[in-house]
Amino acid sequence: MHPSIETHAPPQADPALAAWREVDLDAIARNVRALADVAAPASLMVVVKANAYSHGAVEVARAALANGATHLGVAVLEEAFELRSAGVTAPVLAWLAGPGARYAEAVARDVSLAAYSCTQLEEVARGAASVGGRAQVHLKVETGMWRGGAAGEWRELVALAARLQRRGSIAVVGVWSHLACADDPESPSNDAQMRVFLDAVEEAERAGLEPAWRHLANSAATLSRPDMHLDLVRCGLAAYGVDPLAGRGATVRLEQAMTLRATVTHVKDAPAGAGVSYGHTYRTPAATRLALVPLGYADGIPVVPGPTARAGWKGHAVTLSGRVCMDQLVLDVGQLPVQPGDEVTLLGTGRDGEHTVGRWSNLTGRSTYEVLTGLDRRRVPLVHVRGRP
Numbered sequence: 001m002h003p004s005i006e007t008h009a010p011p012q013a014d015p016a017l018a019a020w021r022e023v024d025l026d027a028i029a030r031n032v033r034a035l036a037d038v039a040a041p042a043s044l045m046v047v048v049k050a051n052a053y054s055h056g057a058v059e060v061a062r063a064a065l066a067n068g069a070t071h072l073g074v075a076v077l078e079e080a081f082e083l084r085s086a087g088v089t090a091p092v093l094a095w096l097a098g099p100g101a102r103y104a105e106a107v108a109r110d111v112s113l114a115a116y117s118c119t120q121l122e123e124v125a126r127g128a129a130s131v132g133g134r135a136q137v138h139l140k141v142e143t144g145m146w147r148g149g150a151a152g153e154w155r156e157l158v159a160l161a162a163r164l165q166r167r168g169s170i171a172v173v174g175v176w177s178h179l180a181c182a183d184d185p186e187s188p189s190n191d192a193q194m195r196v197f198l199d200a201v202e203e204a205e206r207a208g209l210e211p212a213w214r215h216l217a218n219s220a221a222t223l224s225r226p227d228m229h230l231d232l233v234r235c236g237l238a239a240y241g242v243d244p245l246a247g248r249g250a251t252v253r254l255e256q257a258m259t260l261r262a263t264v265t266h267v268k269d270a271p272a273g274a275g276v277s278y279g280h281t282y283r284t285p286a287a288t289r290l291a292l293v294p295l296g297y298a299d300g301i302p303v304v305p306g307p308t309a310r311a312g313w314k315g316h317a318v319t320l321s322g323r324v325c326m327d328q329l330v331l332d333v334g335q336l337p338v339q340p341g342d343e344v345t346l347l348g349t350g351r352d353g354e355h356t357v358g359r360w361s362n363l364t365g366r367s368t369y370e371v372l373t374g375l376d377r378r379r380v381p382l383v384h385v386r387g388r389p
């Protein structure tokens with residue numbers, strides 16, 4: 001479904017690649033091990049929705065499960081089915097489905113389902129009964145984010161769940177919710193959500209349910225709120241090596257796994273005062289060399305005004321000059337001897353002079369999640385490496 005090239009050789013070995021996303025599975029493995037340690041004794045679910053935040057869902061799922069994750073989380077059923085089709089057998093929870101969703105297939109393929117309402121839970125139970133199976137259900141309670149989850153209906157939902165469980169069409173394996181402000185550890189809503197959540201768990205227990213997995217924490221809460229780990233934490237961003245708290249949480253070393261690279265297609269000399277790209281928003285301050293890179297906003301390059309954006313070339317930061325175009329952008333490389341065919345790094349760990357995901361986020365006002373998921377474009381191949389060359 002997603003273009004993916006498994007390779008263990010440096011990707012520049014393939015001259016056909018003009019631009020590519022390079023994902024370091026070793027970095028993901030180390031991040032997951034570190035998160036599993038922080039979460040313990042709670043278990044770790046790694047969230048691989050949106051093609052694992054652009055990193056490749058199947059490859060990340062395998063790396064996560066081999067390094068301490070016990071569960072996988074996705075949004076929609078199709079994402080869970082993709083994992084099952086690839087032979088991933090670990091517990092997978094899909095938390096976003098509406099009327100008419102393929103619940104029967106989910107039960108048959110052992111995909112755990114979230115239920116937000118009585119109507120939905122009844123539909124899940126009917127789907128399970130139609131295939132003679134038992135749905136593994138995680139009941140979601142509203143605790144203060146006001147997105148998905150049962151609010152005033154919670155008592156009714158747990159009572160219905162207990163009845164359906166006795167009949168055998170479902171098994172309630174989890175009770176869960178989601179935090180709205182975990183990336184702001186000072187926010188009073190974190191404690192407020194936790195209180196509502198614990199009350200809701202008690203209510204479920206009073207109804208006779210014994211959910212094995214109580215879960216509330218995302219990456220930020222995993223790093224900052226050990227008291228919220230409960231039985232299971234759900235980490236996305238941190239597993240990809242981006243810190244949602246920018247260092248304000250636990251001192252866990254996270255390594256950004258994503259690097260976006262391209263090869264220079266064209267280089268030329270330009271005089272001082274040359275207006276570069278649409279609208280001439282950049283003028284060369286001096287005679288210089290300009291390098292053309294075959295990546296643009298259609299590939300998910302965030303558009304940053306002014307000469308604050310950069311790329312890396314052999315350890316030198318070069319300036320992204322003028323407007324990013326749909327498929328291409330121009331770098332002012334000064335007097336550096338950049339040649340067509342040279343590799344440049346648009347987004348990465350910063351090692352080559354480029355910006356990190358966090359820095360792009362600061363510069364553009366887009367969240368780190370948007371910067372990452374924006375890169376999942378079919379025409380930019382995904383290359384998985386183990387360790388950086």
Ligand SMILES: *Cc1c(COP(=O)(O)O)cnc(C)c1O
Pocket residue numbers: 047049095178217218219220234235236237238244
């Ligand atoms: C995306 C998501 C997560 C993971 O959040 P991160 O901040 O990336 O760790 C966890 N739970 C739910 C319900 C989500 O939608």
